[in-house]
Amino acid sequence: SKYSKEDILKMAEEKNVRFIRMQFTDILGIVKNVAITFKQLEDALDNKIMFDGSSIDGFTRIQESDMYLRPDYDTFTIFPWRPEEGGAVARLICDVYMPDGTPFAGGPRNVLKKALKEAEEMGYEMNVGPEPEFFLFQLDENGEATTKTHDNGGYFDLGPIDKGINARRSIVLALEEMGFEVEASHHEVAPGQHEIDFKYAPALETADNIATFKFVTKSIAHEHGLHATFMPKPIFGENGSGMHVHQSLFKDGKNVFYDENDRLGLSKTAYHYIGGLLKHARAITAITNPSINSYKRLVPGYEAPVYVAWSSANRSALIRIPAARGAGTRLELRNPDPSANPYLAIAVMLKAGLDGIKNEIEPPAEVLENIYEMSAARKEESNIESLPANIDEAVGLLLEDEVITSVLGNHVLEHFAAAKKVEWDEYRTQVSQWELDKYLSTF
Ligand code: ADP
Ligand code: MG
Ligand code: MG
Ligand code: MG
Ligand code: MG
Secondary structure, eight states: OOOOHHHHHHHHHHTTEEEEEEEEEOTTSOEEEEEEEGGGHHHHHTTOEEEEGGGSTTSOOGGGOEEEEEEOGGGOEEOTTSOGGGOEEEEEEEEEEOTTSOBOTTOHHHHHHHHHHHHHHTTOEEEEEEEEEEEEEEEOTTSOEEEEESOOOOTTOOTTTOTTHHHHHHHHHHHHHTTOOEEEEEEOSSTTEEEEEEOOEEHHHHHHHHHHHHHHHHHHHHHTTEEEEOOSOOSTTSOOOOEEEEEEEEETTEETTBOTTSTTSBOHHHHHHHHHHHHHHHHHHHHHSOSTTHHHHSSTTSSSOOBOOEESSOTTSSEEOOSOOGGGOOEEEOOOOTTSOHHHHHHHHHHHHHHHHHTTOOOOOOOOSOGGGSOHHHHHHTTOOBOOSSHHHHHHHHHTOHHHHHHHHHHHHHHHHHHHHHHHHHHHTOOOHHHHHHHTTTO
16 A cells, blocks of 8 residues: 555654544445544554444444544545645545445445456456536525525636636645646536546546545535535526546556457457346446436437447447557446445445456447437437436346346445435425426416
């Protein structure tokens, strides 16, 4: 690993770190943390920090509530935005362990590690590059988030129209101070919408980066008097926020998706990975698009994918193959959104792809037409299925897929399905303004 225990103690001392946040993620992707003081850091690095798991949603029952946090040394980072005078704040991302020393089955990071182990046994390392989008909204006089945007900017617009540019610049600078390699940041299509892309990395590091990214973005936006939201579709009629996920497999430092002799420059392994992802696409959507609101983004007419197909050329397909070849050969899955738990989302994508490789699943022919403009009959003829229309349907498809459920494990699956059922029941009994407008006078 990058840092030793001594390195961390030394860095913390030199930078006058007073508090360390021991960070982990619950099943629904919410970042939790236990703050410790500098004095406890050595114990923490020796895996001696305990917390009460029963108070974390979906974690454990009261009887077995003591759980341990095992920090991943490589994730040690000092937050750049706290004044040094008050003492700096650092964080460590942790794995959750049971008192008997086994990894906790409900820990999303443990789930991803399990999936990565399977890849490793096949000789593969997974690389992942995400493109998270988000909105910056104004706060009202009580400091509560609104859906009022601060600008009327559009795709790739430059200031002064793009008033979010200052906030976005601070976010990028903070990320860079924390070691992120930011490749691109730009205004997105909708007013108030932005995207920050950071460089791909091994899967676990990227999942940690996504969790950190969301937290940093919210904190810095707040300093600028704005609210950052990763809610997938906050404004009716505008594009929603997605998080395209670029992925590739490497073996001995070489990208195994590349084959210069193939017509498209893709290897058999790449085609099989695509075959697996497409086969399980409808089942993994519950994890990659886990909120009620996710499905308001996955509708025709915007830039989000709706149909299960792949393409080396067009962006209406669920899976696109970006033009880069060689080390940059990769595929892009376009349905995930930033409300997903990054650990679980990457775990299920990888599992689907590995299943394709193991079972040599050939993908259907690529689709070169714009699928949004294809007739229903033409789609039927080409066997193009749709993604689930809502979270209830999505969870049903997830539960039927034994390959995908096997990587999540019973603990995560049961808790996830139960939480989504409550959410769905809550939602479907609401009477919305749309219904009142539509029916109140008509009937
Ligand atoms: P788009 O054209 O969809 O906007 P980009 O070309 O901006 O996508 O690429 C986005 C992401 O792809 C970045 O995070 C980048 O680091 C990542 N990426 C590049 N090469 C690879 C690779 N071999 N494996 C996984 N991700 C990669
Ligand atoms: Mg991009
Ligand atoms: Mg790009
Ligand atoms: Mg984008
Ligand atoms: Mg993209």
